[in-house]
Amino acid sequence: MKYKQLTSEQRYAIFIGLQEGKSKRSIAQSIGVSPSTVCREITRNKTKHGKYSWRLAHEMAMERKERVPGNKTTAEWIKRKALALLKEEQWSPEQISGHLKKTKQINLSHETIYKWIRADKQAGGDLYKNCRHRLKHRKRPVGSVKNIPNRTSIHERSKEADGSRFGDFEMDTIIGKKQSQVIFTITERKTNFTMIKKLPKGKDSKELAKEVFELLLPYKENLKTITTDNGVEFAAHEQITKKLQVPVYFADPYSSWQKGAIENANKLIRQYIPKGTDFDDITDEQIKQIQYKINKRPRKKLGFSSPKVEFFKQLI
Numbered sequence: 001m002k003y004k005q006l007t008s009e010q011r012y013a014i015f016i017g018l019q020e021g022k023s024k025r026s027i028a029q030s031i032g033v034s035p036s037t038v039c040r041e042i043t044r045n046k047t048k049h050g051k052y053s054w055r056l057a058h059e060m061a062m063e064r065k066e067r068v069p070g071n072k073t074t075a076e077w078i079k080r081k082a083l084a085l086l087k088e089e090q091w092s093p094e095q096i097s098g099h100l101k102k103t104k105q106i107n108l109s110h111e112t113i114y115k116w117i118r119a120d121k122q123a124g125g126d127l128y129k130n131c132r133h134r135l136k137h138r139k140r141p142v143g144s145v146k147n148i149p150n151r152t153s154i155h156e157r158s159k160e161a162d163g164s165r166f167g168d169f170e171m172d173t174i175i176g177k178k179q180s181q182v183i184f185t186i187t188e189r190k191t192n193f194t195m196i197k198k199l200p201k202g203k204d205s206k207e208l209a210k211e212v213f214e215l216l217l218p219y220k221e222n223l224k225t226i227t228t229d230n231g232v233e234f235a236a237h238e239q240i241t242k243k244l245q246v247p248v249y250f251a252d253p254y255s256s257w258q259k260g261a262i263e264n265a266n267k268l269i270r271q272y273i274p275k276g277t278d279f280d281d282i283t284d285e286q287i288k289q290i291q292y293k294i295n296k297r298p299r300k301k302l303g304f305s306s307p308k309v310e311f312f313k314q315l316i
Contacts, residue, residue, distance in 0.1 A: 024038045080108055082100065181279035
């Protein structure tokens with residue numbers, strides 16, 4: 001005989017029967033199951049205090065059902081948990097899926113999450129606004145090429161600086177509504193740990209070099225390389241090299257793919273600071289919170305660990 005899951009109504013009837021002092025056999029007869037089913041249900045779904053709660057029992061049963069291979073329906077509590085991570089943390093469906101599998105042993109496809117988001121959007125909802133691309137894929141505009149004195153080409157960079165070792169960084173800037181508004185970003189390639197700093201003096205290269213020095217000084221002994229683009233704000237690269245004893249390399253013009261780690265980090269930041277934002281409205285505390293949230297996100301390349309955890313592991 002094929003086993004059938006008890007319904008929430010049957011579990012409620014068991015709960016009421018126990019409250020009224022009825023025997024397990026009597027309860028079983030009233031809901032149309034065997035006494036052994038009632039005994040198994042009570043034993044399997046007791047609280048740590050030995051009490052039977054029908055709500056908890058039903059939720060626990062749904063969790064076990066979700067973990068059985070082949071089940072296609074997703075328990076409502078799992079959907080709530082997944083969408084809460086989307087709304088509160090702005091994690092991608094893939095990050096949510098990986099996190100739930102790693103920490104909760106819950107198998108939930110990222111495609112299922114995307115399906116929920118699309119359905120919500122069609123119904124007039126705004127879940128899609130929590131996605132980095134908002135379900136759209138847009139090309140990043142390429143800036144103009146500037147001459148940098150004594151620049152060193154990325155082609156002279158060691159082949160070991162491929163993201164597999166710790167200590168290779170990439171840096172860039174994000175421009176605000178006013179072209180004089182600048183946010184500096186720098187990321188470590190192996191761990192994707194990202195640091196963000198609002199620059200009061202905009203594209204002033206010497207001031208930017210000072211900020212780089214202050215941000216990276218605690219990790220000076222771990223620095224291997226820094227790679228960036230040809231923006232005028234990086235013209236004082238020799239000052240960075242002198243103070244931190246780390247070479248700075250420049251990507252080819254119109255080749256943002258050569259510094260993909262920082263490009264990806266900037267896209268994550270744009271989730272919180274959309275294009276056209278007036279940076280005067282953003283406080284340093286908000287910048288810190290954005291940095292915290294981004295570095296807390298689980299990443300597929302890190303086995304769904306977070307950049308923060310993996311970065312500081314390297315320093316121990």
